[in-house]
Amino acid sequence: MSDASTAVAVSAPQPVQAARARSGFWMRLFRNPLTVAAAVWVTLLLLAWLWPGLLAPHDPYAGDVTLTRTFEGPSWDHWLGTDGQGRDLYSRVVFGARFAVNSILIAMVVAIGLGVPLGLFSGWRGGRADRVVMWVNDVLFSLPIVLLAMAVIIILEPSLPSAMLGVGIAMATRFVRLTRAVTLAEKEELYVDAARITGLSPPAILRRYITPNLLPSLIVQVAIISGAVILIGATLSFLGIGAKLDDPDWGVMLARARFDFRLEGIWQIVPAGGALVLTVLAFNLLGDGIRDSLGRDAASSSLTVPRKVALPPVVQLHASGAVLSIRDLAVGFPAPGGMVNRVLSDVSLEVFPGETLGVVGESGSGKSMTMLAALGLTPAPGYLSQGSVSFDGREVTFLPEQEWQEIRGRDIGMIFQEPVAALNPALRVGRQLMQSLLVHTDMSKSQARARAAELLAEVQVPDPERRLDQYPHEFSGGMAQRVGIAMALACEPKLLIADEPTTALDVTVQGQTLDLMAEVQQRHGMAVILITHDLGVIADAADRVLVMYAGQVVETASVSTLFSRPRHPYTRALLDTMPQSHRGHGDLPVIGGVVPSAAAWPDGCRFAPRCEFATDQCRTSVPLLEAVGTDLVRCVRHAEFEFGPHAETSA
Amino acid sequence: MTAPFLEVENLHVHFAGRSRLFRSAMPTVKAVNGISFAIEPHRTFGLVGESGSGKSTVARAVLQLTDVTAGTIRLDGADVTRVPREAELAFRKRVQAVLQDPYSSLNQVHQVRTIVGDGITRHFGIKPGPEREQRILALLDEVGLAGEFLDRYPYEMSGGQRQRVSIARALAVEPGLIIADEATSALDVSIQSQVINVLRRVQADTGVAFLFIGHDLDVVRHVSDDVGVMYLGYLVEQGGADGVYDLPAHPYTEMLIASVPVPDPAAQAERRALRQTFKKDTEPPSPSDLPVGCPFANRCPVAMDICTELMPEATAARHGGHVRCHLHTSGPVLAGESVVPYIRSASTAR
Secondary structure (H helix, E strand, C coil): CHHHHHHHHHHCCCCHHHHHHHHHHHHHHCCCHHHHHHHHHHHHHHHHHHCHHHHCCCCCCCCCCCCCCCCCCCCCCCCCCECCCCCEHHHHHHHHHHHHHHHHHHHHHHHHHHHHHHHHHHHHHCHHHHHHHHHHHHHHHHCCHHHHHHHHHHHCCCCHHHHHHHHHHHHHHHHHHHHHHHHHHHHCCHHHHHHHHHCCCHHHHHHHHHHHHHHHHHHHHHHHHHHHHHHHHHHHHHCCCCCCCCCCCHHHHHHHHHHCCCHHHHHHHHHHHHHHHHHHHHHHHHHHHHHHHHCCHHHHHHCCCCCCCCCCCCCCCCCCCCCEEEEEEEEEEEEHHHEEEEEEEEEEEEECCCCEEEEECCCCCCHHHHHHHHCCCCCCCCEEEEEEEEECCEECCCCCHHHHHHHECCCEEEECCCCCCCCCCCCCHHHHHHHHHHHHCCCCHHHHHHHHHHHHHHCCCCCHHHHHCCCHHHCCHHHHHHHHHHHHHCCCCCEEEEECCCCCCCHHHHHHHHHHHHHHHHHHCCEEEEEECCHHHHHHHCCEEEEEECCEEEEEEEHHHHHHCCCCHHHHHHHHHCHHHCCCCCCCCCCCCCCCCHHHCCCCCCCHHHCCCCCHHHHHCCCCCEEECCEEECCCCHHHCCCCCCCCCCC | CCCCCEEEEEEEEEECCCCECCECCCCCEEEEEEEEEEECCCCEEEEECCCCCCHHHHHHHHCCCCCCCEEEEEECCEECCCCCHHHHHHHHCCEEEECCCCCCCCCCCCCHHHHHHHHHHHHHCCCCCHHHHHHHHHHHHHCCCCHHHHHCCHHHCCHHHHHHHHHHHHHCCCCCEEEEECCCCCCCHHHHHHHHHHHHHHHHHHCCEEEEEECCHHHHHHHCCEEEEEECCEEEEEEEHHHHHHCCCCHHHHHHHHHCCCCCHHHHHHHHHHHCCCCCCCCCCCCCCCCCCCCCHHHCCCCCHHHHCCCCCEEECCCCCEEECHHHCCCCCCCCCCCHHHHHHHHHHC
16 A cells, blocks of 8 residues: 555656645645545545456356255355346446446546536626526536436436436536635635736636636545446436346445345345445545645644753853743744754844844745744744743742633733734624723623723723624724734733834824824823734834844844944945935845744844845854843844934935 | 827717616716816826726826716817728727736736737738837837746736736837836836836836826826826816926825825824825715716815806916816915915914
């Protein structure tokens, strides 16, 4: 079994990239033993379909002329016994695969041939054509499949092919629905607009753009529906309107067990029924297996995760009086080949009551990961490999999840980037606001509701009483973010963490949101950590700033120092690239390249490959975080630089 | 003065509310309400406004992706308001686009070779082969991507690299106009400036005209020669990019400027003070239920009685363009001057 799977994985003669993606799929597919078993069974089925003589020792139609060896149980000659005419049941079961696979082929050709083009047409055209197609389709869909098959049999002739024609038509309705749904969804994608703008014709777009995206779900459906087709075929044969009474069809064999009226005949149920059950099961398991392996993220779960790590002792002490203090935090992700990618290393920060700490850096710099790791939410398979976290004077690095849940939501409020997505679309806003109040305080329902209205009023949502009974989709992005802030405030947290809270909002709404956060902070005196990639937002709202690059802190400073005298070349480069820093229309300064992935971080200074000031020393020696007054900077050459205020220099 | 490549005249785009069984007819959404502008070759026109201002609908109308309710769109003098099917291919060769989301605007199942090459095959009849390969490589080079990107799939590239591929795809058919609809909005600032520079170089090399749509006035001003400020389907102010930015004549333009935070704490404190003069808890009216008067009146800190009664006409502004605001003809009669001193004095007087 496993031989078969590895052979498939290795022999794919594709270009390297595609082969890698594909072998990932096969590896995932055959990691599940049930899927392997199902695949083996389906392979046997196909073998029996192509060359039944290879597997079957006897002629399935030839009985025992002497009629002495009828209704036998399993024996050396007849592994699965014989039927009423002394025919070898095992051979009949093998030959039965012919009927089963033929049924599937006929039904699937009809179902896909009709269903997929109709679904594509219906979904793409929309409007009246779509309504007519779907109306007819729904009517057919609601009819029992066996009934449709019978109708076709009555019109044509009672045979397995005509029965399967009917089944195919019935199954086509499933494919119409699936294809139309995928087409409708894909049609809205920007790349379809882009294809139209390029000038591709609708048939070309359907064939080259939409169909490939349909294939995965189509394959899964084919596997599952194949199982159903076999079952229906057997049912029809059992009823005597499918295969002929003499044929070694599984359904007919089941029927014979009934017709033979002898207790010994009962055994016939076992081989035919077993084949039927196993085949249907195999198709369903294979369908499930394919569906599960098509998920992109499934691979990570195969990597081994160290359960408990012995953390090295932390040298620095926690800042006293800080709400949150992080020391030397490091997070590792297991990588292929037993390696570990350190996505965070030596991150230390602290934030005090009433203070706003801005954390800034490009995407991939580790800003959000730092917060997740500090709050006990390191995403699997990542793990804390070093460091210590103290919240409100209490060591929380390895707090059990249950105790964390009490702290998060009560003492720590979170605001997210996508305000509408952060709310549950199925629950009224009022109920979501009340939830954390009911969990974390001993308020009654009516008290919680009154408090929820108060909170909405505090974040300046007009008409709070009415808004409580509305659903999230009735809120604009800005109003939804106010609800997000209200939820974060519900239990008077000591710390508010805002992860890109304004990135998804309009600029005008961004300003209002920042003002609201500042107001709320002043009133409640909590500490705020503001994560953003926008230095403008930092200049607006932060007191102190932490600049991160490639999983490390590269500079910390007060907001005025950071902008008037940036010390790290990365900070300066970030400031320079902002269009706000330039009056003219000339080329903007850029930071060449991108933040490298954690697997490819350079040995020396991680910013060196993109730094215009990098020397050989930068590329070889690892820079440490050095103190300059109350600020910190991670650059071996920082003392040589005298970066002034960024503005207007190169306009 | 060269003749404009794109002229949009009095464009209206309304979406009729569909009436459904058991449901009352939905009101018509008036997304674009009579806007006019023109773009010459080698020049960039910037459209700026909040989400829901109708700026992307303008792009979709020009791109024939949505039906025009009224008005005219001309390309190189010829009417292209409604392009008949047989002329569509010729139209597509002249107008291309770079769309907002670098993740969903490229099909995951195709390599860069196909994404960029499709247009070459479609419009120049060059089948996949060495000649097409040469062209694709030249295009990738133009947008600053190495030849190894030919075999890449979108999921193997960063957001900035994907947007470069989108630009190469647009350039492949040698168009006269490229519409960049929020093409840099989803990118990191450092990457955004890379892509902006690529756009600038492409324009210098090919003379293509750009319609650059964005919500960040600082970015739009930087890339554009002229800008139009959109609010609820109306062009409330338009003119030279620097003029509009330095002497904004419409309070909404000033609100947009004041809202973009600048990376300088002292200057930002000033901007913050200015932005706080604008009303906080009023939302824009719905485009399906537009007010009689100025659509900005309910959010405007200096609105007068007339503003809720009458839609202002366009008047000349000091910066050389024009503005639709009653302040310039009634009340303080600013006569096209910058609105900033008036808003400041009005807010301190309160």
